[in-house]
Amino acid sequence: MPPLLEAVWPYLPVAIIVVVTVVLAWLVGALVGGLLRRSSPPLARAARQLTVGAIAVIGATFALQYLGLNPAIIFVIIALLGATALIALRGVLGNYGAKYFSDIYVPFKIGDSIEVRGISGKVIESNPMTTVLLTDNDHLVSVPNESMLREIVVNTSPQAWKEVAVPVTIGSSLDLAAFESDLLKSLAKLRSRLDPRFPPVLTTKSRTAQSTDLVLTLMLRRPEDRDSITAEANKRVAEILEGARAPRRTTG
């Protein structure tokens, strides 16, 4: 056996563990993403990241154990580091986590007028830490995202109860025009549940080389249909994305 290979040979199982961990994390991440494809995109993304992170930690533990380190000590070190990070960043992490949940469960969006903790204003920004309000006297107020979950938030925008905003992300290889056309056809079947004056509208929010972020806006006829319409719209979006096999358009 050549000297170089002889030196590397003992570490080969570690390399195999790393490769298996990466492949496993990717597969399980994709599986979780697939299972949650009809739920809210931020929730599906968070679940996928959590799954991938857990598998990476388990893989790393195996690899370190193979190298002769005591797993109990490794776990203690990880736990201590984790606890320290949680204590040090509890405010930041709380806000960060709250952002995920408020996106899904608190009914307001940028442009809406809301009241929270006695402050009222128009939402002009929602970042991972805070929601920024512009008050009537032109003051900018940052409300920590945690407050959006802990406090009572009142959306005072006209007809706010009617509006359902469904985030949609589509890959750049997909024909957006065909997707929109199919989606409008599909959603027209829900017309009896939607306000006839406000047909569905798809708005482009941002675009990268890989994907386009859109928001589908629906206006309800009855407030109690909010959950069911949101779920139905997500389902229809997912079905069209799954079935999309349309080639790119031919244009100049």
Add this chain to the structure above:
Amino acid sequence: MPKLSICINTQTPLLQFRASENGSLVDPATAPAADLSNLREGVDYRFSPGGVTRMVYPLVRRLLKDKVLDEAHWVSLNPTAPPTIELGRLTLHNIHLAPDRMAGYGKVKEAIWGRIHDLNPGEPHGDLFWTEAFSEYAYYNRVTAELIQELDRRHDFDAFYVHDFQQMPVGHMLGSLKPKIFRWHIPFDASTIPEEWRAMLTTYLDAYDVIVVSARRYAESLGALHPKGRVLQRYPYLDPSEYSRPSSSQIAEVGERLGLARSDDIALVVARMDPMKGQDVAIRALARLAPDYPSLRLVLVGNGSFSGSKGGLGLSKSSTWRGQLEQLVQTERLGPRVVFAGHVNQTELDSLYERSRFTILPSVREGFGLVAVESWVHGRPVILTERAGVAELVRDGTHALLFDPDDPAALAAKMRALLDDPRGRLRGKLVRNGRSIARKCSIEVAVEGEKSLLTEIAEA
């Protein structure tokens, strides 16, 4: 002033190509760009009649010449054209749409058009934005917006200039923070817009920084909807230098082709074949005058628009309307007194203006009515529907003769006034004063306005 790069969007293309048997002059897959020098105008392609060629193209050329623009890209629906055509620093980008998509798009476009022009008021319209046809309308507009986005990534435009009501969703679909101007060419009367449409129209119109309309009353009506952008009123315009005085042989030639005698008194209508253009009113007015004026003949110039052409949307509206008019001519026993000239080239059109005694614009609704300006440029008086945008510049009996297009007898009376004017005093007065309006609607005035608008919004 910095040189700007803009993207223009119209539904009607600048150039229309004759469709071959397989539907396209050039195979888009094998011919990415057309060299116009290898093609013949009038044989392989022609300039689209109407505002695109009369207004938008001269403006773009002028702005390029004056170095306001560094380059311009122009996106249109053009199913039989090559994907791109280079015209110096102007590049035309042509969108091809499958026939089934085009049918749905055309249906919605016509429905919006009809409602805004207050045609067929009893027709149901409330569910238009929920129909399958609307999904095709959205498809075409999204394809347009996606192509403009793609061009923007390559050329980094300073502004987008969207024309035509049917392209209204493009601004919203672009999702760009760059300035967007929308030119609404047809009439605007908020009272004709159904309640069920208002939210959708507001969503689309709110995407524009500036909305330009052709008449003051349209601006007032649109302003009442409180769109987010600014509402501006600018009169449409044309370039008088593009109109030449034809030679006597050219005038004789077109007269011969259409079977016109030298002694004929020609009343001219220049409009595409569309019920909204009111050619039937002119025929009914002629029927009232025919016994008293045996040499009076009505010449109807124009055929279908891009929407009615085989190379365009292929809608049957224009051929159906022409059939109805021919039937009306028979019913009124007018026979050869009405001449259907169809599409004519520029020289023939100039010749017909020269050959005519007066021009009639009988539209039931008319966004502006550049034909009136054309007629004044040719020194011909105009009998004008009071429902045209240009009518707000006109005093009856001073600049033109105005009439209610629902009343053929009123039109006949105005025609009689010009026919019974042996010394030409009325005619001279109308032409002299009409020309003062034509000067307000010239490209010279428009260029300054467009320059300041583009510069202002690009710098803002």
